[in-house]
């Protein structure tokens with residue numbers, strides 16, 4: 001059923017510490033590896049060893065430079081930014097699904113796709129502002145982060161391993177897993193302590209996952225102003241198929 | 254958003270189909286009273302007219318159903334798992350796509366009900382025809398409304414999450430449906446009185462529906478220019494720390510997201526394409542008058558083509574111009 005379950009006390013999710021993430025992509029690789037063989041796999045790639053490999057990853061690590069004006073002049077800060085499903089509390093990716101394949105679990109809030117029901121209409125990917133859903137060209141169905149539901153409750157694993165593969169793999173411990181619905185949990189305390197924030201709250205999806213902002217610099221000088229400047233978009237004509245390339249040329253005249 | 258051919262074709266064709274069915278429904282509601290007010294009651298021509306108009310409406314019903322079905326097939330072609338398409342009827346409680354599926358099939362009940370009844374001799378002046386016409390008009394309007402809501406309910410696509418989207422979809426469906434109706438009325442080989450079947454549809458379409466649709470589209474484009482969109486600093490929440498730039502992408506090749514949602518061609522050319530779409534939509538119905546001098550009755554089909562082309566360009570832009578919020582993470 002794609003109507004959302006009533007709000008539950010348990011909200012499992014991740015907290016990502018942008019202060020210490022070094023952008024090594026270990027989480028993304030560990031995720032791909034586990035989920036290629038886990039209960040929800042495989043995650044096949046197109047043209048894996050060819051010129052243009054592509055395939056589904058549940059986790060993508062961006063790298064940003066943040067330019068700041070400080071008392072000592074301009075400074076650029078590097079922020080590595082892993083991006084995956086935020087297991088939102090009120091996500092439209094679930095409600096738009098026409099088949100009931102997308103659902104949010106009532107017991108712990110994990111958002112999943114039922115492979116056997118999905119028709120691959122991709123509406124849920126359009127409905128997600130966080131880019132957490134990718135369709136598998138090979139399987140024809142939608143794929144997304146499962147919060148390693150096949151690990152975290154898996155009694156055949158050592159208790160220490162009953163956490164998402166990305167969290168286990170992170171060499172700097174920038175990723176934390178736990179119950180964000182419980183204010184007393186270590187992960188909730190971390191969020192409160194460090195002013196953790198949700199991404200793009202304006203959409204009203206209420207992400208469960210939170211991001212911890214970079215800590216203030218040791219030299220004590222922080223950014224004075226903040227201004228985000230959008231960049232203009234450029235068209236790479238070579239990436240277009242022939243007809244569109246022709247159309248682009250015709251219209252550019 | 255990538256303008257996927259199958260989806261554009263789906264919205265254009267099924268829009269035309271349900272628009273045509275809508276026009277047939279309206280005709281069933283209005284033609285009997287128009288006839289009785291325009292044709293003197295003592296003339297027995299009225300009975301012949303009723304039968305002739307029935308033939309044109311039967312043709313239009315069949316054509317509308319065919320167009321709608323063709324559109325629906327196009328949309329199934331877009332699916333990763335087309336054979337499971339039947340599952341899409343189940344989640345009408347929450348999903349506009351599912352509602353659209355249900356409404357599109359429900360509309361076929363009055364469509365084929367009327368078609369069969371009329372082929373068996375149902376008088377278009379009877380209460381049954383009136384009731385069927387009302388159901389047909391309502392259900393086809395609801396179907397197009399649901400189609401538009403699939404897009405207008407998606408918040409991450411600012412250009413779709415607009416109050417202009419639903420009225421424009423409805424008007425353009427009605428518009429292309431009316432173009433089809435006019436062409437079918439002209440080319441059906443029975444004599445039907447033009448002032449009750451063909452003229453009102455032609456007239457209202459050219460002077461009301463087309464200008465209204467283009468007018469709303471202009472307002473829509475103006476509102477788009479002003480709409481606030483998230484950029485990389487907003488999406489990452491890092492804007493408060495300074496000005497954010499992406500210096501390394503998460504992947505070296507394109508992925509599903511950048512391929513599907515990072516389409517920029519249209520925004521570069523949008524001005525010209527907007528003019529082309531608006532001009533085609535506005536001028537197509539009017540061009541019928543000069544064109545008939547050259548091509549005779551075939552001109553009406555040319556007009557259908559021109560109008561459909563205009564709506565196709567409009568729909569192409571609707572997809573291609575729209576920016577998805579996720580692309581902000583990529584610094585675009």
Ligand code: SF4
Nearest residue numbers: 085086088091093128
């Ligand atoms: S991040 Fe996207 S896919 Fe995940 S729950 Fe939220 S809206 Fe759905």
Ligand code: SF4
Nearest residue numbers: 097118119121122124
């Ligand atoms: S792609 Fe699959 S999971 Fe997503 S909305 Fe369509 S049917 Fe539902």
